[in-house]
Amino acid sequence: MAFNSHRDFFEVLEKEGELARVKKEVDWDGEAGAIGRKTYENQGPAILFEKIKDYPEGYRISNGTTGTWSRVALSMEMAKKASVREIYQEYEKRVDIKIPPKILKKSDAPCKENIMLGDEVDLHQFPMPLIHEGDGGRYVGTWDVVINKDPETNWQNWGMYRFMAHTKNWLTGWPQTTSQFAFIMNKSYLPYNKPMPVAIVLGADPLSHIIATAGIKPYENEAENVGGLRGQAVELVQCETSDLMVPAHAEIVIEGEVMPDQIAPDGPFGEYPGYRSGTMCAGVAVKVTAVTYRSKPIVTMIALGTPPDDSSIAASLTAAVAMKKGLMRHGVPVTDVYVPPEGVTHLIVIGVTKGGTETTRKVLDYFTLRRIMTNKHIVVDADVDVFNMAEVLHCFATRCHPGRGILYEWYEGRSNSLTPFYNPEERKKLKGCSVAFDSTWPPEWEKEIVPIKSSFKTIFGKEIIDKVNNNWDTYGIKL
Ligand SMILES: Cc1cc2nc3c(=O)[nH]c(=O)nc-3n(C[C@H](O)[C@H](O)[C@H](O)COP(=O)(O)O)c2cc1C
Known part of the structure; x- marks a missing residue:
C-alpha cells in the first residue's frame, strides 16, 4: 500500500528507527533550522518538532522527510538498505508509468478539516520557521508542492519553489525564469494583467514532493507520474478558491493568486548549492485567498544547505534518470x-x-x-x-x-x-x-597500449581470483 500522507509515512519512519520526535519546546526563530542542519550534517533521522514556541499544542514542524537514501528507499516501499543503484533503477522503471489521479469529494479530503477564507487568513497561525540566520524572512514553502495551471490546455504543473511570508496574507516567491511555473505565468497571465491562481501544498505523500523537484516535461501531468511511482492513484481534491487540484491528504494547502501588478522582495535564503543566496531580489507576490489544513498540522521544512539533504538527494535521483534518457536520445x-x-x-x-x-x-x-x-x-x-x-x-x-x-x-x-x-x-x-x-x-x-588497471578484479587471472575467493574464509581476514 502506497503512503497517502506525510503522517502515514512518518509512522513507518518511526518503526524503522528513522524518526526523532522532539518533545522539548523549540523556537521557530532559528533553533528548529539549526537542529535540522546539524542533523543532516550527521546523517541523522527525520525530525518531528512537537512543541513550537509561541504556538499551541499540536502545531508541528517536520524536517528531513526523505533526507537520506534509506528514507527515499522506504518512501518507494523498497528495503531500507537498498543501494543507490537499486533506487535509481526502480525509479527509472516506474517514473514513466502514468496512473491518473483519483478525485475525492471535498467532504472526504483530510486537508479540508479546517478552512480559513479571505479575511480570516492568517499565515502566522502556522509555525513557519526562520530557517537560517540571514534568511530574508520566514519560509513556509521549502519542501512543498506548488501547483499552477495553463489555462489554454488545462495542464496543471507541479514544481517545488520556495515561498516566504511577508504579512498574514502575502507571500513572495522566486520561481526562476527557466521554471515551468514562470513559463505558464509569463505566457498566459502577466501579459494580460491577469492574477494567476496558485496552490502551495505542505506535507503531501513523500513521492509527490520528490516528483515536484523533478524536471518533468511541460504539459505532462505530474500527478500521473506520482501515481506511477507509487503504483496507486494519488488522491486529489479541488481548491476552495480556484479549480486547481491538490493532494487531498496534505497537511496544509495555501491557496492564492500571483498578482500581475506587484513584485515583492524575496530572499536571501540559505540555498541548495550550500551557500546563502545573494541579496534580496524582486520576487513574485502572492495574495493568499484561503488556507485549508488538517487538525494538528505539520509545516514541512527542509533546513536546506550543504549536502546531503532532501534537496540534493531528490535532485540526484530525479535529475540523473532524466539525464540518462536525454543523453541516450x-x-x-x-x-x-x-x-x-x-x-x-x-x-x-x-x-x-x-x-x-x-x-x-x-x-x-x-x-x-x-x-x-x-x-x-x-x-x-x-x-x-x-x-x-x-x-x-x-x-x-x-x-x-x-x-x-x-x-x-x-x-x-x-x-x-x-x-x-x-x-x-x-x-x-x-x-x-x-x-x-x-x-x-x-x-x-x-x-596493447591501454594500461591494465591494477585491482583485484583486473590484474589477476581467473584461476587465482577463484582460488582466493574460494579460500577467503580460511585466511581469517574479515572484510
Ligand atoms: C527545496 C527546493 C527548493 C526549490 N526552490 C526553487 C525556487 O524557489 N525556484 C525555482 O525556480 N526552483 C526551485 N527549485 C528547483 C525546482 O523545484 C526544480 O527545478 C523543478 O524541476 C521545478 O519544476 P518545473 O520543472 O515544473 O519548473 C527548488 C528545489 C528544491 C529541492
Whole structure:
C-alpha cells in the first residue's frame, strides 16, 4: 500500500528507527533550522518538532522527510538498505508509468478539516520557521508542492519553489525564469494583467514532493507520474478558491493568486548549492485567498544547505534518470549517470561504452543546449562504477588528459544565477560555462597500449581470483 500522507509515512519512519520526535519546546526563530542542519550534517533521522514556541499544542514542524537514501528507499516501499543503484533503477522503471489521479469529494479530503477564507487568513497561525540566520524572512514553502495551471490546455504543473511570508496574507516567491511555473505565468497571465491562481501544498505523500523537484516535461501531468511511482492513484481534491487540484491528504494547502501588478522582495535564503543566496531580489507576490489544513498540522521544512539533504538527494535521483534518457536520445552511448548529492547538481558522472573526444563533445553539447543547472561533467569508461566516487576520482585523476581531455563551452541567457562561482556580471546576463572531462581511454588506442588497471578484479587471472575467493574464509581476514 502506497503512503497517502506525510503522517502515514512518518509512522513507518518511526518503526524503522528513522524518526526523532522532539518533545522539548523549540523556537521557530532559528533553533528548529539549526537542529535540522546539524542533523543532516550527521546523517541523522527525520525530525518531528512537537512543541513550537509561541504556538499551541499540536502545531508541528517536520524536517528531513526523505533526507537520506534509506528514507527515499522506504518512501518507494523498497528495503531500507537498498543501494543507490537499486533506487535509481526502480525509479527509472516506474517514473514513466502514468496512473491518473483519483478525485475525492471535498467532504472526504483530510486537508479540508479546517478552512480559513479571505479575511480570516492568517499565515502566522502556522509555525513557519526562520530557517537560517540571514534568511530574508520566514519560509513556509521549502519542501512543498506548488501547483499552477495553463489555462489554454488545462495542464496543471507541479514544481517545488520556495515561498516566504511577508504579512498574514502575502507571500513572495522566486520561481526562476527557466521554471515551468514562470513559463505558464509569463505566457498566459502577466501579459494580460491577469492574477494567476496558485496552490502551495505542505506535507503531501513523500513521492509527490520528490516528483515536484523533478524536471518533468511541460504539459505532462505530474500527478500521473506520482501515481506511477507509487503504483496507486494519488488522491486529489479541488481548491476552495480556484479549480486547481491538490493532494487531498496534505497537511496544509495555501491557496492564492500571483498578482500581475506587484513584485515583492524575496530572499536571501540559505540555498541548495550550500551557500546563502545573494541579496534580496524582486520576487513574485502572492495574495493568499484561503488556507485549508488538517487538525494538528505539520509545516514541512527542509533546513536546506550543504549536502546531503532532501534537496540534493531528490535532485540526484530525479535529475540523473532524466539525464540518462536525454543523453541516450542525443546519441551518447551511456551506461549509467550518477548525480552525486555532494555535487548539488553541479557535478555529473556519465559512464559510456565508447569514450573519446567525440563522445565527450556530444555529452557537453547535450548539457549546454538546454536549461543549465549542471556545469562539470566527468565522462568515464564502462569498467568504472559511476556510483562509487572513489573509483570515479581514480579514473578522473588517471585517465583525463589535462591538455586534450578538457572541453568547455560558454553560453548566455540560460545559466543558473544561484551557481556560486559566477561573478555578478555573469549572473546578471545568465552567462555560464560548462566543462566535460574526458576520463576515458582514447578509442583509437590499440588494446596493447591501454594500461591494465591494477585491482583485484583486473590484474589477476581467473584461476587465482577463484582460488582466493574460494579460500577467503580460511585466511581469517574479515572484510
Ligand atoms: C527545496 C527546493 C527548493 C526549490 N526552490 C526553487 C525556487 O524557489 N525556484 C525555482 O525556480 N526552483 C526551485 N527549485 C528547483 C525546482 O523545484 C526544480 O527545478 C523543478 O524541476 C521545478 O519544476 P518545473 O520543472 O515544473 O519548473 C527548488 C528545489 C528544491 C529541492
